[in-house]
Structures are given as structure tokens and as C-alpha cells.
Amino acid sequence: KAGVTQTPRYLIKTRGQQVTLSCSPISGHRSVSWYQQTPGQGLQFLFEYFSETQRNKGNFPGRFSGRQFSNSRSEMNVSTLELGDSALYLCASSLAGTGGNNEQFFGPGTRLTVL
Amino acid sequence: GEDVEQSLFLSVREGDSSVINCTYTDSSSTYLYWYKQEPGAGLQLLTYIFSNMDMKQDQRLTVLLNKKDKHLSLRIADTQTGDSAIYFCAERNYGQNFVFGPGTRLSVLP
Numbered sequence: 380k381a382g383v384t385q386t387p388r389y390l391i392k393t394r395g396q397q398v399t400l401s402c403s404p405i406s407g408h409r410s411v412s413w414y415q416q417t418p419g420q421g422l423q424f425l426f427e428y429f430s431e432t433q434r435n436k437g438n439f440p441g442r443f444s445g446r447q448f449s450n451s452r453s454e455m456n457v458s459t460l461e462l463g464d465s466a467l468y469l470c471a472s473s474l475a476g477t478g479g480n481n482e483q484f485f486g487p488g489t490r491l492t493v494l
Numbered sequence: 495g496e497d498v499e500q501s502l503f504l505s506v507r508e509g510d511s512s513v514i515n516c517t518y519t520d521s522s523s524t525y526l527y528w529y530k531q532e533p534g535a536g537l538q539l540l541t542y543i544f545s546n547m548d549m550k551q552d553q554r555l556t557v558l559l560n561k562k563d564k565h566l567s568l569r570i571a572d573t574q575t576g577d578s579a580i581y582f583c584a585e586r587n588y589g590q591n592f593v594f595g596p597g598t599r600l601s602v603l604p
Contacts, residue, residue, distance in 0.1 A: 383536070412591065422537075422582065422594040435591050469536055483592065485529075485536035 381406065383472050383486035391492045397458040400489045404451050404472030410434075411453040412483065413445060416467040425468075428453050429475070457491075465493045496520040498595035500583055505601045512570040514598045516583030519564065523585040526559060528568045531580045531597070540568070540581075570600075578602045 384403045392398050404411050412435075413425040424437040428447035445455040451472075457464055467490050471483035497519045506512045518526070524545050529537040543550045543557045543566070550557045556569040570577055583595040 414594075421596040424591050424593075427591060437591075471537075482539055482542070484539070487534075487536045 383470060383484055385468075385470050385486040385489050387489060388487065389490045389492075391494060392460050393494050394460055394462060396460050397456065398460060398491060400455045400457075400468055400470075400491070402453045402455070402470030402472075402486060404453070404470075405484055408472035408474055408484075409451055410473045410475060410481070411447055411451065412471045412473070413453070413455050414469040414471065415439070416469055416488070417465075422469070425455070460493045462493050464491065466491060496523075496585070496593045498583055498585055498593050500581075500595040500598045502596060503599050503601070505603060506573050507603050508573060508575060510573055512568075512573045512577070512600055512602075514568045514570075514581050514583075514600065516566040516568075516595055517564055518566065518583070518585045518593075518595075520585060520587060520593070521564065522587050523564075524587045525585070526557075526566050527582075527584040527586075527592070528555075528557065528566075529582040529584060529594075531582065533579075537582060573600075573602050575602045575604065 386401045410429045412427040416422050427435040431447045442458045447453045467488045469488045470486045473481045473483045499517045527542040528540045531537050554571045558567045580597040582597045584592045586592045
């Protein structure tokens, strides 16, 4: 079974631009969660999508948004990029998202650098 | 809000045991997890423990949970250089999302 894939793996943008990151979950997984990882803040939860609906949201500004498609693939968008958005963005998929031990499987991440 | 704490660094000699500690604040945490992250990679689930258990063993890994003190530990027996990585403790409750600790960087010295 293929793992979680994220594209692109590396991205360089300048301040003010916008960016879209993509995540393809493990086949059969319906939940996709996004995390931002930085040296200073660690791993912070952005949002979770399940069956094309945002089910949970972390404490990030509205510049961070996402969506999920009917095939469970998810995209995350960041508008008006700031230097502080430079981070590793991790996507994790799971079967159902809540209830029971719902293991999350992580992708390799997209390294975003904002200049 | 929920919080998970870990020490940031740990150094051990190859062949010794490593013990990585974690404390959490959410007393209603249902599952507690240990993840491993190697350089340039995403997180890999190592093991998890349900809150009604106090110990779980999986080959070289032993997880101990003290629910009263909200303390979780991961013991790696016979630590190898390939175990060098960042180890994250995480907790979650039903219907909630994962809350991760800051990670412990384990260095294994030859």
C-alpha cells in the first residue's frame, strides 16, 4: 500500500505570494490532517478534513485554508505569505479521524521557505 | 489548554538503554503515542498506549504510563546509532486532535 504523499517536497516563495500544497492520503483513508512544524513552535495542528468537510481547526489565521476532494486528496493554501510561514508542512492521514485508536500516518512533508 | 512537555535532548552510548520522558496535562487523554522523526522525513508511529494500560512492550520498546502523575516514558533497549532521531510524545482524546510535545533529540554515541 502506498504511503502518504505530499507535493511538492520543497518550495521557495517570496513574501506576499500565495502557495498551495497537496497531500494524497493512504488509499481508503478519509481523514487528512495538516500540521506546521517549526524549530521554535514545534508541531502545531492546522486543520483536519474528513469526507470533504473541515472537522477541526487549530489556531492559525485565516490566511491558512484547506480543502478536501471527493477522492480524499487534500490541498492546503497559504495566502499573503510571511517570513514566519517558513516551515515544514506535514500531512497525516487516518481511516476515520476520531474515535478509537485512529493512527495517523505522516507524509514526508513539504519544506516551504519564504524569502 | 492541553500541553505536552518533553526534555529536548538526550545522549546515550550505543548499547545502553534510552529513556525518554513526557508529561501531559489533559487528564482525559485516551491514547498516548510515540513518534520518531529522522532528518528530512515525516513522523513515523513507533507505538501507542491506551490510557487504561500502564505498560506496553514491543520488541526493544517499552512504554510506561503513570496516569496519576500524567507521565509517559519510552524506553529503548540496546540503543543503536540508527535510533538517533527526534522522538515526539503525543496525546489525544476521543473526537479531539493530536497534541504533540516539542520532541526529544536522541543522540547515540558510538
